[in-house]
Amino acid sequence: MIEVQELTHRYGDRVALSKISFDVKAGEIFGLLGPNGGGKSTLFRILSTMMVPSGGGRAIVAGHDVEREPAEVRRHVGVVFQTQSLDKALTVEENLRSQGHLHGLSGAKLRERMEYAMQQLGLADRRKDLVDTLSGGLRRRVEIAKALLHRPKVLLMDEASTGLDPAARRDLSRHVENLRSNEGVTILLTTHILEEADRCDRLVLLHQGQIVAHGTPGELRSRIGGDVVVLEAGDTAALAARIQQRFGLESKVMDGQVRVEIENGHRFITEVVEAFPGAIDSVGLHKPTLEDVFVRETGASIE
Amino acid sequence: MSSFFLPAATLWQRELVRFWRQKSRVLGVVASPLVFWLLIGYGSNDLARFYSGALVLTVMFSAIFSTISIIEDRREGFLLSMLVSPAPRTSMVLGKILGAATLAWIQGLIFLAFAPLAGVRISPAEIVVVAGAVFLISFTLTGMGFVIAWKMDSTSGFHAIMNLLLVPMWMVSGSLFPMTTAHGWIRALMWVNPLTYSISLLNYTLRLPNAMPGAWASVAVTAGFGLLLLLVSGMMAAQKSTRSAA
Numbered sequence: 001m002i003e004v005q006e007l008t009h010r011y012g013d014r015v016a017l018s019k020i021s022f023d024v025k026a027g028e029i030f031g032l033l034g035p036n037g038g039g040k041s042t043l044f045r046i047l048s049t050m051m052v053p054s055g056g057g058r059a060i061v062a063g064h065d066v067e068r069e070p071a072e073v074r075r076h077v078g079v080v081f082q083t084q085s086l087d088k089a090l091t092v093e094e095n096l097r098s099q100g101h102l103h104g105l106s107g108a109k110l111r112e113r114m115e116y117a118m119q120q121l122g123l124a125d126r127r128k129d130l131v132d133t134l135s136g137g138l139r140r141r142v143e144i145a146k147a148l149l150h151r152p153k154v155l156l157m158d159e160a161s162t163g164l165d166p167a168a169r170r171d172l173s174r175h176v177e178n179l180r181s182n183e184g185v186t187i188l189l190t191t192h193i194l195e196e197a198d199r200c201d202r203l204v205l206l207h208q209g210q211i212v213a214h215g216t217p218g219e220l221r222s223r224i225g226g227d228v229v230v231l232e233a234g235d236t237a238a239l240a241a242r243i244q245q246r247f248g249l250e251s252k253v254m255d256g257q258v259r260v261e262i263e264n265g266h267r268f269i270t271e272v273v274e275a276f277p278g279a280i281d282s283v284g285l286h287k288p289t290l291e292d293v294f295v296r297e298t299g300a301s302i303e
Numbered sequence: 304m305s306s307f308f309l310p311a312a313t314l315w316q317r318e319l320v321r322f323w324r325q326k327s328r329v330l331g332v333v334a335s336p337l338v339f340w341l342l343i344g345y346g347s348n349d350l351a352r353f354y355s356g357a358l359v360l361t362v363m364f365s366a367i368f369s370t371i372s373i374i375e376d377r378r379e380g381f382l383l384s385m386l387v388s389p390a391p392r393t394s395m396v397l398g399k400i401l402g403a404a405t406l407a408w409i410q411g412l413i414f415l416a417f418a419p420l421a422g423v424r425i426s427p428a429e430i431v432v433v434a435g436a437v438f439l440i441s442f443t444l445t446g447m448g449f450v451i452a453w454k455m456d457s458t459s460g461f462h463a464i465m466n467l468l469l470v471p472m473w474m475v476s477g478s479l480f481p482m483t484t485a486h487g488w489i490r491a492l493m494w495v496n497p498l499t500y501s502i503s504l505l506n507y508t509l510r511l512p513n514a515m516p517g518a519w520a521s522v523a524v525t526a527g528f529g530l531l532l533l534l535v536s537g538m539m540a541a542q543k544s545t546r547s548a549a
Binding site (some may be wrong): 048051052070077079081086087089094099103146 | 321378385544
């Protein structure tokens, strides 16, 4: 449903995307995970036809080339922006109607689509409310309803849950999941939130304009054998060196922490604490997260 | 057909609905030219001489107010979804400009209610002609606002242009002093300033003094300039970009 080949984009001298390739199958929820400035937004802008790539490569969305046939792509794609794209001075219904008109929908057909979209996203009882009076979570849902009016095959969502509290975020995810199962819409979303990335079928990790890893969340996590042990210490570099010397283990030093990937982490903890009494301020152990995968591949953190 | 006119119509309507819900905007746009006019007019004991200038200023403020919103609207607002919709960019431009021009026109008409103070006596039939002239001027000034706003990244840039270009243009348009008494190079500026023709058009239709250049030249230049700006706006908006439009 989406095919990206060797896509490259530069802003002046700065390379924002460097030979990116991946594909998204019909009906998938696909994530682009990475820190801000990693290239997610650039990729999103190109896929949503807001700008054309400046460095070659191509992107096919719903069977059409974004650069050569933007009008065709726009007919089949619904876009949910990171920033608000609603008119706050208009009601929910008025916003949807305007959007329908932009897609050439009118009359009974438009009314029926609006009705359906509002039902799907639980907005029917708020239809007469001015957008200005709605909560952040509700506004996001109106954005999605708006993007779905023309029955797109693909829904592109840019950091759609930014600024929402955890409850609203879960609620949004539920609606997205429903769309996929009820409508068969293919969904591509960008995010820097781990729990959201975890709910994707597959994802790519973007860092400095390059794909550093791709796969299902499970596959990605399994790259790390065992557990992740996080040690906080005053002198992290020294601690890392001593761990290397004593246990022969590679570790990463980041933000005042030493991170070690190891099987049976609980055993390592007792050993390391006994080996260097007083050198460690705090100890933590967790199962690998996507953040750990990101750290492993890039040495940088997502947040 | 409907895929061209429907988007334009919905944008036009949106401008009007927004305006209706924020009626206090009228006060902001009409009040300051009105105060300027009354102060300068009574101060110089010649309300008639400054009337057309004040009316054009009202229309200009309204046009600027409406088009400056494009800058924000594109980054965070309704225009974003227009940019990724299949609606032709030209229809979007037409809808936005016609909508904003209609608002400027309505506010120009409100200002027209004060014409009797300037000693203007015109028949109801003539009012239709005046209203037409005000619409033409509204359309042209809105087109000017659009062309400026489309390339702008920030509203502060627009304010700079307003102070350095639009307000000086207005000053040397015959709004404050007539062409006949102006110094040589200022007079040359006045001849090439499209706004001069707007002021002169109003002076003609309202039968106020200092209607110069001629009536037909005034209509032709105002309308011609407006169409040119519409064309430029359409071309700018249709351009593909490797920078983000938003």
